[in-house]
Amino acid sequence: MILDTSALSKEDGIYFTLRNIYSKQGYSRYRLKKFEEYSLYLENMSFLPSQSIIAFNDADGRLIALKPDVTLSIAKNTKATSQNPEKLYYRESVYRMDKRTREYREISQAGIEIIGFSDSYSTLEVILLAAQSLQAVDGDFVLNISHMGFIRGMLSDFNTENREIAEKITACLSAKNCHDLAEYAAMAGIPGVKINTLTQLISSKASFKDTIEIAKGLISGNNTRQAVAELEEIYDVIKDTPYADKIIPDFSIVADMSYYNGIILRGYVRGVPKAVLSGGRYDNLLARFGKNTGAMGFAINLSEIGAYYSAKTQYDADILLIYNQSHRPRDVLQRVNELQKNGSSVLALQTIPEGKRFKQIVYM
Amino acid sequence: MLNIAIPTGRLGEKACSILNEAGYDIGDIFGDSRRLVFQNQNISCILVKPVDVPIYVEYGIADIGIAGKDTLLEYNPDVYELLDLGIGKCRMAVAGPVNFTDDTARPLKVATKFVNITNSHFRQKGREIEIIKLSGSIETAVLLGLSDVIVDIVETGKTLKENGLDVLEEIFPVSARLISNKSSFNFKASEITDAVARLKGVIENDKNN
Secondary structure (H helix, E strand, O other): OOOOHHHOOHHHHHHHHHHHHHHHOOOEEOOOOOEEEHHHHHHOHHHOOOOOOOEEEOOOOOEEEEOOOOHHHHHHHOOOOOOOOEEEEEEEEEEEEOOOOOOEEEEEEEEEEEEOOOOHHHHHHHHHHHHHHHHHHOOOEEEEEEEHHHHHHHHHHOOOOOHHHHHHHHHHHHOOOHHHHHHHHHHOOOOHHHHHHHHHHHHOOOOHHHHHHHHHOOOOOHHHHHHHHHHHHHHHHHOOOOOOOOEEEOOOOOOOOOOOOOEEEEEEEOOOOOOOEEEEEOHHHHHHOOOOOOEEEEEEEHHHHHHHOOOOOOOOEEEEEEOOOOOOHHHHHHHHHHHHOOOOOEEEEOOOOOOOOEEEEEEO | OEEEEEEOOHHHHHHHHHHHHOOOOOOOOOOOOOOOEEEOOOEEEEEEOHHHHHHHHHOOOOOEEEEEHHHHHHHOOOOEEEEEOOOOOEEEEEEEEOOOOOOOOOOEEEEEOOHHHHHHHHHHHOOOEEEEEOOOOOHHHHHOOOOOEEEEEEOOOHHHHHOOEEEEEEEEEEOEEEEEOHHHHHHOHHHHHHHHHHHHHHHHHHHHO
């Protein structure tokens, strides 16, 4: 059977392509239950993008929730270890509250997770799969890459013991807010040279190579040195791929340090105002479930993409076939089949519907 | 081309003159015309209500915008805050009768437009409050006995004084900020960083004169 992907909605069409990309790389499909125990989310509230969760009681009185996130469920349920690692892909619905409308939305997500891996190759594979996934959405994309080891190392090198100020500095980083950053950094006693480098690092959109050179100015401890080395290793490979100029470091991307520890990813496509891809390395999350191994992954927000690429055509159907009670069902069926032969879509009705458009109207 | 959301009102007029000084040649877009969208070869301007600027930017209709720190803290939009423009300076403050004493035996009644800011301020202080959300003329709430105090932006404090009120506590200083959509920052990087540099030049020039 030949599947006509042009007839699929943008969401389904993209998922179709993504599934091919992931399974070609040896990833297997993972299915999740729609529900999890509410306590899973309660204990990991700061991991979730929205704090409101649809919860209800099951027959035994346990509090159950409609899942607002996929990664937490996989991290909790996986049996994978370093000896027995897993590479998975999924397509699932998650339920989150919209910040502005205060209404729950069902969001369709597709993504991958690799569990039991901490080597450089697997990190690189995830980054390149993220780039390929964005390419499947739209050729005009940017994949931003950041490193939590670098951010964490930098903050500890700054010796900011005041947690409140450290939090404010992180908030300024993620808003690319250089004016307030300078003020808080000065309060924390961070040397002026370092503040200038940090400001330069988050405010410019330079190439991968140049950004790493700027970042080198902030190396002082082991964490920052290792992080920069890892980024250099990644750059060394991706510079020879078709995605060389589309993967760009951006150290304003900050994720919760109690879950994420290494590379962080955010992907954008032109014309969609919010990030359509996000993910990263989350060894720390696995550690919270007592699993001592590496894990990384990303999710693509198919609903967000679908909202900006309308697949709606000018017509509701190519041909409207009008029949009435006097026609025999057999004849109508035969006529529909005839009209469909050259690939047209045919809607058979007894009356002309209001507010719909057709290329052609045919009467029996 | 860059799309910029400009707030209507006094802040917008100041923003306009800074954009003109930065060489965007938008002229007097608040003049006699009632047009809400204005475009020349440099930039496309959308005139919207001040509180709506972050929404237009977050949803990507505008690539950049000019918004007060007060609206940014109240609505917490997912945008970049690239520059402190140093215009529209004022303070977010708690204000009340000149000789106000707090009766801690009951919740404090607070009238405000800024529900989130008010909630988080009093939560930090551990004071139980009852919020009354209003849309304007907040001062009258205390005068007419609707609330004990108000939380609002205060520029000179003149309106407060004329109504027998005074600033009881400052919460944070406010000024206008240049914000940017996170996706646009990737796809219009050079135009946006150029705008930041040009506006920064104007601000620093004004500071030195």
